[in-house]
Amino acid sequence: MTSDLPHRRKNLLTGDWVLVSPQRMKRPWQGEVKMAQPASRPAHDPSCYLCPGNERSGGVTNPHYDGTFVFPNDFPALLSESESASTGKLFEEQPARGEARVICYSPDHSMTMARMDDAARRMVVQSWCELSAELGARWAHVELFENKGAMMGASSPHPHGQVWAGDFVPTIVEREDVQQRAQFAAGGSPLLGDVIAAEIASGERVVVKNEHWLVIVPHWAAWPFETLVLARTPVARLENLDVEAREGLASVLGKLLCAYDALFDTDFPYSMGWHGAPHGAGDDTGHWRLHAHFYPPLLRSAEIRKHMVGFELLAETQRDLTPEAAAERLRELVK
Template structure:
């Protein structure tokens, strides 16, 4: 075996965690069964859907007859404005966690997805992401914008939608990314993701899609089979800092990436995705930050077979067989 075919570990520079890569377990770039998921056609309006225009939500609130994106307070928020008690001196420690949560309906069309929308509709969603980050960032420490797509990823409704959770604390993973980016900047005198971007552009082997403003890669340290990282080509700290041109080209690039996902197993590809920008608690102390989006799709071998984080991955560290380079090549072939 060549060195590339032997087991090795890769360091996730953003989190400091290691990923075990075992390429010798794959005799070819892809193996195993391939069968399409059994899918049903969805109507453009579902009278039973609590996210469709005009329908009643839990608690009696009725959605307006919206025609574009629609934002409303989450009826079952994970964060509230009320403050819980604290027991900082206890072994079993707790501290207050305050915030607010919102739902973003991407489209009135119940059958649509972010992948199926045209660029103009996707740009409208992006405009909304930026507006939510700017507004909520004025009063909360961090604004997490994310989407869980598909029942496999725990989405409570197939209607195209995402969520916004704003908190008075910086969540653990974001805090970890902040710490590692800050440390790298202090040690190297440069921005971590700028250096990663330059290395990926030079190597080319993990690039999936790109344009003049954005690039999508399977990161060198990817944990999920077809995980991708979407990065701006220039330093941008937060979503609200994007120009109109950058929003427009992001809409087009996301269309290419998401179409490739759907084409991979000929299915409505599930995923969890989210934006990481500089926490608003940092104020202007964010020179080490580079805006990016994580896409974590679970499918491994077919439309119905997913990767589960079990065994060694739960008890030791993340492990993958399919190399990030092979995954990127598969996705790159499907980009249109």
Template sequence: MNDLPHRRRNLLTGEWLLVSPHRAKRPWQGETAPPLAPERVAHDPGCHLCPGNLRATGQANPDYPGTYVFDNDFAALLPDADPAEPHSVFESAPARGEARVICFAANHGQTLARLDPAAMARVIDTWCAQSAELGAKWAHVQLFENKGAMMGASSPHPHGQVWASDFVPELVAKEDARQRDWLAERGTVLLDDVVAAELADGSRVIEASDHWLAVVPHWAGWPFEVLLVARGGVARLEDMDGPARYSLPLILSRLLRRYDGLFDTDFPYSMGWHGAPHGLGGDTAHWRLHAHFLPPLLRSATVRKHMVGFELLAETQRDLTPEAAAQRLRAVDVAP
């Protein structure tokens, strides 16, 4: 099946995608871009996120030594919203929430992939603290990072974001429904079954430990997409016990260094954590904490995958199989 066109189902969303392995051999005469070679400066006086610098609003950042969290100066969600006006045809609803920026490090030239274990642990602790704090007030907390100009990052300084909302966003709502139905119909947890099946198959596994599994999922839509799943009964970031939390920096660092080593570049991506929406309260037995890594690079540091045409108008399509992508990521040397 892997040599001929076929479809695969995303078990978390229920959506199908088309896999066309033979197209991976086609010549490329499309867009290329010169590889980025960012300067590795520790402090950029023009950066709005560096310690001591002024942000766009004129407010000065403190001289922070590690992680630093502040309210997003241009937040997509606000605590107050106008009520929606009823309409006979069009639907709308108020959207409330808050958004914050998380600086991962004071050093402007760092990335998550290059953080030492202690600094990576501080980022993870910050993610957990933000999820717990904002989850006490809002229905859903979305932590994410857009890395690289190719992914629309507004600053090269190592940072991510957290958006908390009074509604459960569409993708998370789909994942919640699919996981809930799986447990009701089968009596097992969907992502536990996926972990077991991926470990038994082995062809898509990138990194594995007693507490985590990093895999190019069977249904991956992006060329080198990775799903990082917590093993065991972890539903939210703040639910991680000591061993799960302590082991996360290592597997996350190894995954990100594989990305950077694949094409010898600062690998761009969007990544984000999906945990049980806090609006569910304690109704989380069907959930497993996981992170999605969605990188655009396809053939090299200069050729990327565009979601266009059939992908936008019909369904997601990919040429490089998940098995081939996983093999290439595993082949990257991440020895210290």
């Protein structure tokens, strides 16, 4: 039974705690109100750096692509060369090498993943899998992600994602690796496999599922309508998905993202990303289960978002709406 009183929940993937305060949903709001994203965009924008045939800011002209289009990021966060100055034991530095690419989902400037059909989404999924395999062959970790919408810092409204691959395992992925490895050593079963079984049995935080995938609002969710997309079979990396699982992913993403858009009748913003076993670990992946995180900022409407400030920055993450209530609202919108 879900409590309506303040309580804390543990994030099983990171070990962090989240403060849940359901009673705060009743508070009045006189804070920031953001303009909602435009309901429609043209199929081609001559000023967009990512549309087919347009010139990017670096001077390169995009080809007249007709599906997904992947190219090296013109302003990458990681380069093939790196350096760090030795500053002694107190101020530690490490070199960081890698590469980054941009993934245009469609030539259509207005075609978000929510608006695509399953066949078009399948092309995006295929790109993810191919990039994970290619970059994972030479880098320790491959992070595929999307920032959707100006509210989440997207530099272009053209639907696109990114991939950053590096010679190190990033902090959050490393923490997930530690937590999953510890659970596997203690109980002999993958942590997220246990979560999947428990969530299916309960059903109260399930948003949508099919034969290959389960989408839940996790028990420890930080963002109001955060979701976790979980592979139901023991798959550790994107490239390990078979044809049926890739098709199932395209389908389940369509249902989730359409529910997001319907929630506040807006082009729903979010940051999302895939977490799979770090490629630097080789075949040591028995404790891992492939999953994707969706972190949408909207709280009460298309104009009012959750701010991670104050207590969240200085103490620990806090949320108002319970994960169970969030899951129920999303579940009702799945078609």
